Amino acid sequence: MTSVVDITDSAGGGSGYNNFDHRVIVWPVYLDKKKTVAEGRKIPIEWCVEYPQMGELRDVLDHLGFEHAYEESKCYPRDLTQYGRFRVLLKDPMTGAPKVEGITTRRQLLKAMGAYCTEFRVDGERFRAVADTGSPFLLVLAKGNCAGGPERWGCFEDLRFGGLDDESVEGFGGQNMDVVWRRGSAALADRRNGARSGAWTVPREGTDLLFEPINFGVVKSVERTGGSSALYLGLARDRNPRANVRPTFLEQTDVEALAFDFPQRTLTLARRPLIKGDGIPLLDLRPLGAPVAQYAAAVHRLRVNGQEIKISRPCVAIIDTGTSGLVVSDTLYDSDELPMPGAAMRTVEVELLSERGEVQTLQAARRPAPLESQAVDAPPVVDRFPLIVTPVHLNWFDEPRRRTLGPLGPPPAEAAAASDLISPSISPSISPHVLFVGLAFLSERKLTIDIGQMRLRFDA
Numbered sequence: 001m002t003s004v005v006d007i008t009d010s011a012g013g014g015s016g017y018n019n020f021d022h023r024v025i026v027w028p029v030y031l032d033k034k035k036t037v038a039e040g041r042k043i044p045i046e047w048c049v050e051y052p053q054m055g056e057l058r059d060v061l062d063h064l065g066f067e068h069a070y071e072e073s074k075c076y077p078r079d080l081t082q083y084g085r086f087r088v089l090l091k092d093p094m095t096g097a098p099k100v101e102g103i104t105t106r107r108q109l110l111k112a113m114g115a116y117c118t119e120f121r122v123d124g125e126r127f128r129a130v131a132d133t134g135s136p137f138l139l140v141l142a143k144g145n146c147a148g149g150p151e152r153w154g155c156f157e158d159l160r161f162g163g164l165d166d167e168s169v170e171g172f173g174g175q176n177m178d179v180v181w182r183r184g185s186a187a188l189a190d191r192r193n194g195a196r197s198g199a200w201t202v203p204r205e206g207t208d209l210l211f212e213p214i215n216f217g218v219v220k221s222v223e224r225t226g227g228s229s230a231l232y233l234g235l236a237r238d239r240n241p242r243a244n245v246r247p248t249f250l251e252q253t254d255v256e257a258l259a260f261d262f263p264q265r266t267l268t269l270a271r272r273p274l275i276k277g278d279g280i281p282l283l284d285l286r287p288l289g290a291p292v293a294q295y296a297a298a299v300h301r302l303r304v305n306g307q308e309i310k311i312s313r314p315c316v317a318i319i320d321t322g323t324s325g326l327v328v329s330d331t332l333y334d335s336d337e338l339p340m341p342g343a344a345m346r347t348v349e350v351e352l353l354s355e356r357g358e359v360q361t362l363q364a365a366r367r368p369a370p371l372e373s374q375a376v377d378a379p380p381v382v383d384r385f386p387l388i389v390t391p392v393h394l395n396w397f398d399e400p401r402r403r404t405l406g407p408l409g410p411p412p413a414e415a416a417a418a419s420d421l422i423s424p425s426i427s428p429s430i431s432p433h434v435l436f437v438g439l440a441f442l443s444e445r446k447l448t449i450d451i452g453q454m455r456l457r458f459d460a
Contacts, residue, residue, distance in 0.1 A: 023069075023087040024106040027076050028052040031110050040078050043110045054084055061088060066099055066109075103386055118233060118267060122216055123184040127154030128231075131267050132322030133258070133449070134436060135234035136248035136292045137170065138186060138216040139179065156218050164215065168246060176223040181246060185212035188269070215247045232322055237451050238293040240286040248292065250451070260321065260447040262439070274448050278354045279455035283316060288431070289396045295319045295449055295456060299435065300359060301351040304340065311337050314432040317350050317362070319447065319456065323438030325388035326364065332433040333391035345389045350437060360458055364440035385440040397431030 029040040033048035041048065054070065061068045067089040076082040088109065091098055098104045118131045127140050140156045166181040187210045219231075235258060237250035257275075259268040268274075283296045299315040301308060311332065320327070326348055332338050349363040364387040446459040 022091065022093040023089045024109070026057065026086040026088055026106070026109070027082070028054065028057065028084070029076060029079070029082065030106075040076065043107065057086060061086065066090070108386075118188070120233065121187040122156070125154060125156060127156075129233040130231065130322050131235060131260075132232040132320070133235045133295050134318060134320035134322045135232045136236040136239065136250075137179075137232075137234045137246065138214070138249035139170075139177070139219055139231060139234070140216065141231060142180070142218045142220050166246070168217075170217070177217075178220045178222075179217035180220055181215060181217050183213050183215055185210060186214050186216060186249075187211070211253050214249070214252045216249070217246070235321075236292045236294060238286075240289075240291050240293075243286075243291040245291050256450065256452050258447075258449045258451070260442070262443045262445060262447070273450040273453050273455075275450050275453070275455050275457045278356045278358065279450070279457045280352050280354050280360060282449075282454040282456060284454065285316070285396065285432075289398070291396070296434075297352045297456065299350055299433075300353045301349075302435075303347075303349040303351075304338070305344075305346050309338060311433060313430050315435065316432050317352065317435045317437045319442070319449070320436040320438050321442065321447075323436050324385045325390070325438050325440045327390050327392050327436035327438070329434040330391045330393045331431065332435075345387065348387060348389070348441075350435060350441065355455075362437055362441040362458070385438070385443055387440045392436070394434060 027040065029035050030042040031048045031052055032041060035041040058068075058070065069087050070084065071087060072084050074083065074085050076085070088106075089099055090104055090106070090109065103109050119126065119128050121127065122138070122140050125140075129139070140154060143155050143157050164181045164183055168179050168181070170177045170179050234249050237248055237255070239245040239248055239251065253269075254271050255269045257268075257270040257273050259270065259274055260266075261268075280297050283298060284293050285296055286293055296316045296318045299317050302311065302315060303309065313331075315332070326345075328338070345366070347363065347365045349361050352360050352362070354360060364385075366387045444460070448457045448459070450456070
């Protein structure tokens with residue numbers, strides 16, 4: 001996932017011995033959407049970004065776990081005005097073993113730097129963000145905090161008008177953000193010509209769809225706490241009424257359903273449910289302490305490296321398009337139930353049950369099937385994201401948090417969802433394991449979520 005952080009000195013990215021001849025070179029132009037193949041672009045436009053910045057490239061390399069060095073004084077041979085490149089060690093020079101499983105060529109590395117992003121406008125200004133089903137807010141960067149460059153994510157210029165006299169610290173996506181809340185307008189671009197009533201798609205061309213007035217946040221500063229930092233267009237709609245959560249983006253709209261077509265790189269927002277026939281029931285984790293209603297489903301079976309993992313408590317899979325791999329709650333990651341570290345997980349299969357009892361399997365691998373034979377400028381069949389497994393600590397279900405929230409008194413549907421989550425043989429006080437299932441599992445599929453009806457569906 002492409003990310004943005006402050007630029008810091010990374011000259012110490014070498015390994016302590018001379019591996020210069022073994023490292024690949026990465027120039028920003030290789031994945032610049034504005035460049036042609038003749039000008040140096042190495043991968044299809046659909047996988048590229050506009051104006052890639054050194055800071056975000058460094059952040060991606062750090063996140064993936066590569067040894068790298070930044071060479072500031074080097075200029076690109078085809079354009080002597082462009083300075084700066086990275087040298088990246090993909091394989092151990094002594095053994096030939098990959099430093100990161102599933103990424104052994106420069107082309108695979110460049111593809112791993114992608115994210116499912118969309119463009120939008122806030123108060124008339126253009127922005128770009130990761131379309132994220134795991135977060136709730138519409139956020140933009142304040143002027144002076146555009147760490148990846150204003151061309152990448154956009155930069156909110158004027159804080160003088162539209163303020164709500166409300167500030168907060170929001171923590172998600174491996175970062176804590178100081179946010180000033182404002183009220184204005186937001187517009188998403190309709191890609192189709194002559195959109196029919198009731199649904200629209202984003203991004204990128206055509207008639208904008210305007211939401212106003214709408215509350216949004218302007219990020220004044222960012223503290224990275226782990227994972228990868230990025231700017232998110234939050235698509236989790238419903239808040240916990242007892243938690244101190246600001247209005248979500250979608251709750252201020254009439255959106256009732258989401259549909260991702262990852263191979264075609266489109267996101268459809270609809271005013272009515274979209275799922276016809278069988279679907280997978282969603283669970284509402286808010287009665288257990290979650291701040292928003294994540295798009296979570298009960299895990300029927302979990303397999304790692306082909307072996308079933310026996311777990312002693314409920315486990316849920318949260319569909320998170322803001323994550324590239326798999327994030328595992330530390331209650332499972334650090335337990336004896338998972339008998340291997342994340343780096344040893346070559347394949348993961350997550351089985352979910354539909355309403356009719358049919359098993360649907362989401363799977364990802366450290367070494368995705370290659371697409372190296374594809375022509376450079378051919379439209380991608382799918383984006384391949386390698387399986388990268390990381391842990392996270394969640395305080396959603398901590399007892400102090402539950403006491404702070406107090407009894408929710410959920411309506412019957414929420415109460416039923418909470419009771420269905422807990423096995424009759426396990427005390428309801430036991431917190432579930434949580435898997436944040438990202439793009440490595442989703443990129444070959446279509447994903448539809450009927451928010452109000454609490455159902456989702458996967459299609460090939």
